[in-house]
Amino acid sequence: MTSHRIALIPGDGIGTDVSDAAMQVLHAAAATAGFSLETETFPWSCAYYLETGAMMPEDGIETLRGFDAIYLGAVGWPDTVPDSVSLHGLLLPIRKAFDQYANIRPHRLLPGVEGPLKSESFDILCIRENTEGEYSGAGGRVHQGRDNEVALETSVFTRKGVERILRFGFEQARARRGHLTSVTKSNAQKYSMVFWDEMTRALAGEYPDVTVSHMHIDAMAARMVMAPETLDVVVASNLFGDILTDLGAAIQGGLGFAASANICPDRAAPSMFEPVHGSAPDIAGQNIANPIAAIWSGAMMLHHLGESAAAEAVENALSATTAQGIGARPGSHSTQQITDAVIAALQG
Known part of the structure; x- marks a missing residue:
């Protein structure tokens, strides 16, 4: 069975919520398609900065280099760590060190979403x-x-x-x-x-x-x-x-639908995938963050890993979910309800 090694950085705020949701969907897609995702979680975040004085350890880049891809939830907690510190301490160094010079963001309305x-x-x-x-x-x-x-x-x-x-x-x-x-x-x-x-x-x-x-x-x-x-x-x-x-x-309906990929096109280093809605500390841990952008970013990661059939299955499941009105409007469903609906559409 093919296995892909994924470095998971949940980060701050709702990053933890939505990355967990995305991984549930991606593991379900992998099981259905006959491959596996081997994830290793790293606690690098603003909380890590407050404990250590750095957003990631000195050997963080070299640690990430051995993975097939990086999945990032969200980073930032401006009440405690300035954005200029969190951005320049984690996200930008990863993009530059791994020559992820192409940032890709798809913009279209999913079925049932009103822009x-x-x-x-x-x-x-x-x-x-x-x-x-x-x-x-x-x-x-x-x-x-x-x-x-x-x-x-x-x-x-x-x-x-x-x-x-x-x-x-x-x-x-x-x-x-x-x-x-x-x-x-x-x-x-x-x-x-x-x-x-x-x-x-x-x-x-x-x-x-x-x-x-x-x-x-x-x-x-x-x-x-x-x-x-x-x-x-x-x-x-x-x-x-x-x-x-x-x-x-x-x-396209708001940041809850905004997926992205940071690509190293020659694949000499891992690429990184992330929703771009930010960490939203005010709603963190409340099971109300929309995980669709995170799941969509995960589908982009599967495409990059060569698992295009699974990626398309996840994208189709997202469309089927929002077409039912689930996750199509802010606050209409919980994070887990949306996640469960996507998995049900994926497996059904």
């Missing part, structure tokens, strides 16, 4: 550059606390980094409906974003079967609201992709 827009037919795949750009961490502060204080945050765009994320986007568009929208702000950022536009045009010649559109970030935000059905694959820098994918989550 805020009139359109119900959109199916958008957002590809976000995940390791450099505006989140490179280059910069600093001087004269802190004084009238002449200066803070600098420098975006870093490399030819390698821009080319590979664009190429990844082109390949995804080729495998879907053949349309790529590249998002920049080159009318205002005349170096990095003009460079991005030039790279997009250069690569477009290698993909004659893909139609390419160029949009500024502000116009793109409007397009996602006014005409989301016109979009297929959207590729953007780290910051712009971050913003657009939260907008994508909003139009």
Whole structure:
């Protein structure tokens, strides 16, 4: 029997709740499909930081390196640990150390879910550059606390980094409906974003079967609201992709449906899968968090592991569950009720 080793980091708040739900579904899918998931849980979180002074141990990256994939619940407890500490102490180091440069987020309405827009037919795949750009961490502060204080945050765009994320986007568009929208702000950022536009045009010649559109970030935000059905694959820098994918989550019914994958495409290191709704400490442990984004992220992990039949079975079970109204509206069902319904649909 094939077995996949999964590093499980439940994290903080509802991360523990939804990762447990996702694992219940994924183990059920694995049993049905004839493979197994061997999970090892790591307690790295804000609570771990308060105990040890670090979000993960010094050898944390090397510990994770031996796994086939990483599953992350959620990280953050801003009342006790600043987000800048939790983010830079766990999530970003993992993404960068394992070269998970492609962040993938699907945006579509599941059956029975009512979004805020009139359109119900959109199916958008957002590809976000995940390791450099505006989140490179280059910069600093001087004269802190004084009238002449200066803070600098420098975006870093490399030819390698821009080319590979664009190429990844082109390949995804080729495998879907053949349309790529590249998002920049080159009318205002005349170096990095003009460079991005030039790279997009250069690569477009290698993909004659893909139609390419160029949009500024502000116009793109409007397009996602006014005409989301016109979009297929959207590729953007780290910051712009971050913003657009939260907008994508909003139009697909909310963050409870927002799944994501942090992919190392050459598979030289493990990829990481996570819902992007955050840790929501105020509802943690109450059995009311929506686990659909977590389960959907798990299905993306199964696809990456080569278990596509099981992944599609989980996605179909999610659709069957929300079509019955279970988990389709905030607060309508408990975490466990939704989980049980997905497993029943999977096995039935």
